[in-house]
Amino acid sequence: AQSVTQLGSHVSVSEGALVLLRCNYSSSVPPYLFWYVQYPNQGLQLLLKYTSAATLVKGINGFEAEFKKSETSFHLTKPSAHMRDAAEYFCAVTEGDYGGSQGNLIFGKGTKLSVKP
Amino acid sequence: DTEVTQTPKHLVMGMTNKKSLKCEQHMGHRAMYWYKQKAKKPPELMFVYSYEKLSINESVPSRFSPECPNSSLLNLHLHALQPEDSALYLCASSQDRGGNTEAFFGQGTRLTVV
Numbered sequence: 001a002q003s004v005t006q007l008g009s010h011v012s013v014s015e016g017a018l019v020l021l022r023c024n025y026s027s028s029v030p031p032y033l034f035w036y037v038q039y040p041n042q043g044l045q046l047l048l049k050y051t052s053a054a055t056l057v058k059g060i061n062g063f064e065a066e067f068k069k070s071e072t073s074f075h076l077t078k079p080s081a082h083m084r085d086a087a088e089y090f091c092a093v094t095e096g097d098y099g100g101s102q103g104n105l106i107f108g109k110g111t112k113l114s115v116k117p
Numbered sequence: 118d119t120e121v122t123q124t125p126k127h128l129v130m131g132m133t134n135k136k137s138l139k140c141e142q143h144m145g146h147r148a149m150y151w152y153k154q155k156a157k158k159p160p161e162l163m164f165v166y167s168y169e170k171l172s173i174n175e176s177v178p179s180r181f182s183p184e185c186p187n188s189s190l191l192n193l194h195l196h197a198l199q200p201e202d203s204a205l206y207l208c209a210s211s212q213d214r215g216g217n218t219e220a221f222f223g224q225g226t227r228l229t230v231v
Contacts, residue, residue, distance in 0.1 A: 032217045043207055043222035043225050044220075044222040045222070046220075046221075049217070049219055090159055094216040095216065103213070103214035103215055104162055105160075105162070107159035107160055108159065109158070110157075
């Protein structure tokens with residue numbers, strides 16, 4: 001079964017600094033991986049997704065993530081943090097293309113990003 | 118239109134009340150989902166509808182009753198809830214249930230059971 005592990009429940013950076021949010025996956029089949037962002041009292045918004053087309057995936061709001069099979073990782077980065085990036089970030093994997101649970105999102109526990117002025 | 122609309126945004130209900138949460142999308146998506154999210158936790162899948170048929174019920178108590186009247190609408194009927202059911206309830210939709218299709222989420226309904 002697929003799963004994702006997010007390292008660090010809380011990450012704090014200064015405005016303008018590099019953002020790095022870590023996600024490692026476990027999957028017996030090629031995974032589909034996603035990063036979602038959740039602002040306070042809001043739903044989830046897709047930042048980017050990996051579906052095997054390219055290992056470096058660019059998303060919205062200046063975020064990108066690199067799929068590294070050898071490291072089973074899909075870390076999220078942004079070169080320069082903005083105050084508006086403060087939110088909860090979830091890494092997720094879907095349960096493949098077949099079977100009763102196909103397409104179901106499995107979320108990591110989330111990482112709260114704080115941005116200091 | 119890439120929105121999933123949920124109503125109401127906030128709901129306070131007593132343990133003997135009956136209420137319903139509503140979700141609507143007009144993207145032509147054929148898969149719709151209900152998630153429950155407790156504070157500081159990730160969303161947990163409750164129900165999945167595919168082509169208006171219930172595909173998955175993740176062992177959710179019967180006091181939660183989903184309904185999919187048509188391909189654009191998804192309801193969650195609530196009855197005799199407990200205080201521990203207080204949470205953010207999120208609706209989502211996707212084009213289909215393929216593993217690589219992205220899910221679009223609504224803003225959620227913040228439910229408080231008193």
